[in-house]
Amino acid sequence: CDVQECSGGHPEWHIQGDVLPYIDGSCIFTTMDGAAHRIDGTWDLLIAHPPCTYLSNAGARHLWKGHVLNQERYEKGLEGKAFFMRFWNANCPRICVENPVPSRIYGLPRYTQAIQPYEYGHPYSKRTCLWLKNLLPLQPTNIVEPIGTWCPSGSYSYKHGAKHKGIFTKDRAKNRSKTFLGIAQAMAQQWGVKTEKTPAPAATGNGGMGK
Known part of the structure; x- marks a missing residue:
């Protein structure tokens, strides 16, 4: 949806x-x-990808103008947190909420685990956090060597050499929101079973897909 x-x-x-x-x-x-x-x-399983624009720790530097809190951005972050928590508190027996590392100022619940695309067959780094309820942590399926960072920030790209600048420095928001196929397959095969907290056999995969 x-x-x-x-x-x-x-x-x-x-x-x-x-x-x-x-x-x-x-x-x-x-x-x-x-x-x-x-x-x-209820649904059997909810996997949510709420927007992270104002919650991500990567954007925390925009919260302050010198030593003054950017009140407008902070309030948008609070709205983002309320939307995030609506998923986390949904009436569903099994829940996964996905987001980048959040800014501590918003006080989100502690995430369950952090995963990387290169653990699921895609040679990129993009640290992603998962908040899990009644689900076992997602297990790596195909660990490969990363060749770059997926959709890095502009400041990251400026400071690093060509090898580490990453992929897709343009249209970052759209490209960064895509779910890697290998991760989606792992979620489907490890969590797509009725038995609570019982993982299915792992899968491998390459490519990318939208949410």
Whole structure:
């Protein structure tokens, strides 16, 4: 479910619109192929990717102008935290919320684990945190050597050599929001079982996909 149209070629799997009316289950919705669906009770599993623009530790430097707090940005961060917590407190037995390392000023719950794309077959570094409820930590499936940083910040790119500048320094927000296929496959195969806290066999994968 996203406010944007699907980009993976499966409109039958995509709901376009505000996600909040649907996350607790017991809802009726229409996917982008025009088909209507009904969910009775809760979903089996919720995997959420809330926006990180104002919550990420990478953007913490924008919170201050000298020694003065940027009140507008701080309030947007509080709105981002409220949206994040709506997923974390959803009425669902199994929950994963994904985000970068958060700024401590917002006091988010402690994340469960941090993963990297190069642990799932993609030769890039992009530290990503997972907050988990009733799910075992995601296990690496195909560890490879990273060749660069995925979508690094402008300041990072400026200070580092060509090898370490990373991939996609333009359109960072869009490219950085993509979920790597290897990570998505690991989530599906390790968590896509009904038995609580029982992981399925791991998978390998290459390429990238949208949320």
